[in-house]
Amino acid sequence: MESAAMDHLAVGAFVLFGAAFVVLVVWVSNLLSPKSANSPDRLEPYECGSEPIGPSWVQFRVGYYVYALLFVVFDIETVFLYPWAVAFGNIGVFILVEMVVFIAILAAGLGYAWKEGALRWR
């Protein structure tokens, strides 16, 4: 078989095997481990020994989501830079000018987010 196809086959096999390995290990550990009798507070979540008050799924500050949005933008732009970097050696100064423009736009975006206070952890 062609080697690139083999490589992708291996990637697929790794996903399945990894998942199966987790199931197997947890199953074996369940076979080996003792089952102790249930007492009322054995299954309470461990919050330093005090009884949990209210629901565990509490609200979160909106700051996390601002960072998440920024991350999506910047991560994708970074991925765009990779094909450019691979082709970098083959093309002249033109490729550099092009990317400086791209990075300048990226930097302007970051500067704007910074100025608007999106990067302040509150």
Place this chain on the structure above:
Amino acid sequence: MSPTLAVVVKLVSIIALMLTNGVFMIYLLRKVLGHLHIRLGPMHVGPHGILQTMNDVIKLLTKEDLTPRLADKALFFLAPMIVFVPSFMAYLALPFSDTLKATSLETGLLFTFAVLSVVPIGILLAGWSSGNKWGLLGGMRSAAMQIAYEVPLLLSALPVVMLAGTTDLGGIVDAQAGTWLSVIPRWFITNPLIWPTFLIFVIASLIEVNQTPFDMSEAESELVAGFGADYSAMKFGLIYLSEFSNTFVMSALGVTLFFGGWLVPWIPMSWYEAVPVLAPTVFMLKTYLGIVLMWWIRGTYPRVRIDQLMDLGWKRLIPAALVMIVLTGVVDKLIVPLFNGAVSW
């Protein structure tokens, strides 16, 4: 060898490598941190405590597997899997030698970063599903900081890709063969232009693997154990195995990108061909040196605050990495060719 058999051999050897690495690294971590703290570390099980981790594996296997009452049962089981599978897959593209690698993916570097970036989702799920406020906080912090540092990490690998002209990890190693002035290795780290980039890579990779100056997600003095607090038995074991394995993969990636992978320029190529185990041995030695360096940092610096951490990532490292990309480009395309008198437009 038939294709199926080849895949099976890869699966078995990599899971074996991952488990041995895990067991050995946990022992090594205890010893390294122990000696940094001027104490001995494990000493009782076996000579110098070398069997301590084996003992711990057996203990983890025979512990009762608890699912807390408030947990989301399905996700609670799924989370260790989402943490473990990507870190297992991250070994796929690592070049242990010219021929000894699971795959030679053309996009090896991107593939490794991509699978490693799935891990925070698993950690977030682990924290969310255990129905524990500390766990949720730990998971959220971990996700926030890992995504903050993924961008500088990706950016800091870019100058290397620019100079090597490929994202195939084997190709990046090949690009570092030979010497400058017949003494200095042609590793990317010997290029002064790459030094700031390397620094960014080191900081970002420490955060990606949750090492102590940046271990906000499981800060034991603040969050009990963060996202892992309610995990027990082998589910806990798998999450921690994957964390150690990620440390190994990050160090291996650093070695591949900056320190010439399995290459040592003073060793002639004919030796590598004569002794097939030489290349993987060199690679493993360099990787473990990198790991010990990470732990040295871990044992030396106090934990930073999360707002400082986010500032460092977004306001310092990302702009610095962008500047380094432009600078590498300008030096490589304009300044060096100007001296040689041959700028290609």
